Amino acid sequence: MATLLRKIGLIRLHDRDTEDPKHHQGSLKGSKGSQKSNKHCQTANESNILSTPEIKARKLDQNVKDKEKASKDASKEKQQHQHQTGGGGGGGGGGNKSTGASSIPAPAPHRQHCTQVRTRRLMKELQEIRRLGDHFITVELVEDNLYDWNVKLHQVDKDSALWQDMKETSTEFILLNVTFPDNFPFSPPFMRVLTPRLENGYVLDGGAICMELLTPRGWSSAYTVEAVMRQFAASLVKGQGRICRKAGKSKKAFSRKEAEATFKSLVKTHEKYGWVSPPVSDG
Template sequence: MATLLRKIGLIRLHDRDTEDPKHHQGSLKGTKGTPKNNKHCQTANDANILSTPEIKARKLDQHGKDKEKPGKDAKEKQQQQQQQQQQTGGSGNKSTAASSVPPLAPHRHHCTQVRTRRLMKELQEIRRLGDSFITVELVEENLFDWNVKLHQVDKDSALWQDMKETSTEFILLNVTFPDNFPFSPPFMRVLTPRLENGYVLDGGAICMELLTPRGWSSAYTVEAVMRQFAASLVKGQGRICRKAGKSKKAFSRKEAEATFKSLVKTHEKYGWVSPPVSDG
């Protein structure tokens, strides 16, 4: 009997462990913590993974990029505006100032410096020598506009005799220097007295090849030009005009410029060896 009861008990135990759904449910109740723990561990693991320095840095970097987008766009826009300003020569007051007072072109500025240095040097040299051949006065303190007094010509010439008889102490000339002097010749004309012949034409224009672009050399000094002029006066048999009325008529710059332009065209056509009679 006892053996039978033990058998029945074993069968019930087996059935309870294997077939009773309630037992499975009860047994699952005891294991519910495991899934929770597993879920908690997974969450914890996710949290731990996301809290690593690499992920944090990645998050911060992404967050920073999102923040920087507007600023970056603004910076790029500002750079584009600056480039446009540089291409258009700036803006605002700078642009206005640049447009109102344009700077000298580099070549022109260089020529102005060369002209100034050259004329200062020549003027100092003439004043330093202090000889009785020529003297120079600036017209209204303008370095580029000279009045030159020619005190001497060949003493054996008729012109020198005229100067003595008329008490003419000097022949006064005006010499103006262009922007690109000494690479271009000065414009020179006689002011007083009124001369005849000697290659001095209407308005006081002077017919000398070295005063033209074709005959000019930057090596010529003002003193050398004046010596050449003094020689041409004697060679061309220049005289002081003594005719009544005509001798009192002053030379004019406008007339001299027109005459010089005309004589240059004439000599370009016929040459400078034998100038026409009308040109002196």
């Protein structure tokens, strides 16, 4: 009996050892084929998902981020190269870092947009002023600079003492200089009197003009140069402005540096105490 069992066991071992190995390989190939098939299906499904607008947008966003990162990496490498070739120490490295920070191209489109807005606005205002039929003001560009105007104020209230002064001194106009900042019309222009030398009328040292609407607090982008000049003409009369006739002082010209310092000081004062004049009893 034992001999019979041993013979049966040997037969089974022989069958297992002599079994066709191609059968196992085929089954393994089938398994791999199944895996490949599954992988192909996953790729197809993923492709279908990526074809949707949302995923395309994500891919585009990721591409932009990758490009920005590559640009930053290139900028860093350039700074490191400049630092190494420059031979500078710690201070030199700090200088390169500062230069890299100041050369970031992001603000450029914003500055370009501001320049376009300022240019369009001033061109439009020039055309409107030239259409005026009352000859209230005329404009000349300083050295053909669109952002630097010399404005001639030809008229003030004809019942005022200032108008009488202009007639007696043969003064045909009051000349003002108006410069426009980069972010005009969202910030006010700087305006000052050039000639003649005026007294009172809210005209201060250097030809600075005390008007709230010329400050960031009082300015509105809706104000035009013509409207500002009309307000200035009214304030001259209201403040009892006169042409200075004092010997020596009348010939002293206003200066821009003095006007800027005076205007800065008066704005600081009015921001502290307000733009309403205190009663005379308060000093």
